[in-house]
Amino acid sequence: MVDRATFPRDKACSEYMSPEGARHLSALGVLEAVEEQGGRQILGTTVHAPRGSSLTGLFARAGHAAFRASGLSVSRRLLDGALVEAAQRAGATILEGVTAIGVVRDGAAVGGLVVRDRDGAVRELRAPITVGADGLRSVVAREIGSRRPARLRRYAFVAHLSGVAGLGQTAELHVSARGYIGINPLGGGLANVALVVPHTEVEPSKGRAEPFFFERLGRFSGIGERLRSAIIEREVMVTGPFDAWSRRVTAPGALLLGDAADFFDPFTGEGICAAFRGAELAEPLIRAALERPGTGALAEYARRRRAAFLGKWVIERAIGYAMLAPGFFDRSVARLERRGLAHTLIGVTGDFVPPRAVLNPVFLSQVVF
8 A cells, every 4th residue: 555644644534424434444343443542423414504494314313224323423543544554454565655656557557556755766566456546636547547627616624623612413514605614523522624615715715724714614604603712723624626537447457446536525524435335346356357367357346336326426416516506405404304304315425325215206306395
């Protein structure tokens, strides 16, 4: 494993997982350790719409059996450190502080990575299969095909704050016509607070991310009062723009996972879970490709990935574009809460309720009419 970071390290992230994310951590053998070290259980998500409506979706009431009734809030410093240790125990070689700058070419196939070491030396790491799990600005994605931005290009400003008033047992999303805020209780008096804004409004933040962050938070109804005694415990980290996808997720000798394959918007907070699910799909195909080189086993990954994620992609985009119409978004949130449908929607965005529970005429008619 090659990573330009040195662990443990912080990362701009919602630091939120549904029960399905907890299932993946359990399967990897790290859930218990993560919770013992400070991961906090959360019961669901509360969404506050622009004009006063709100809904609360609880995992336990989503109508489908989840791995358990609670999700997990956990800092990436803690989570990623636990995953690195688990990988090392499983026999992986971890190269920290090493940056991927390109891929090795064996004709039309990818034959490994070109990397830059900490001392600046450039070398090749050859491998029969290269997995690009290198995030929003993926080097591997760029090398194997085009990486395209789409319309909703948003940026996130993320910090850890102590002293945030009114934290409960659910994650919070506060939506306005010009962005949204996520508040996720991390335990120990800390909260992950994320501000997400359109790319057209990012210019005033240059060189002054922290003042911009607090100024914009104060524009949301009720948020300024809750942050009156808040103290910033980790610097504001910036990431984006979001809404990018890779035209190809496989090539001979390579495939893409997680944000490297596609990233729409952090609203549902399930990027970590999607990366785990993608790895779950890829693992047997990687084994097959290693055992039977030249059979094209990796090409099946794109089909399986589309089948697994298509419904979720539709729902994420529907929510993302609905936020651009505050009146419609507010009415939809009110209807979901009033008709007891919020739990189902949060279960779908949390990846343990199938998308068909939402993508059907009966459910959609209750949201719209």
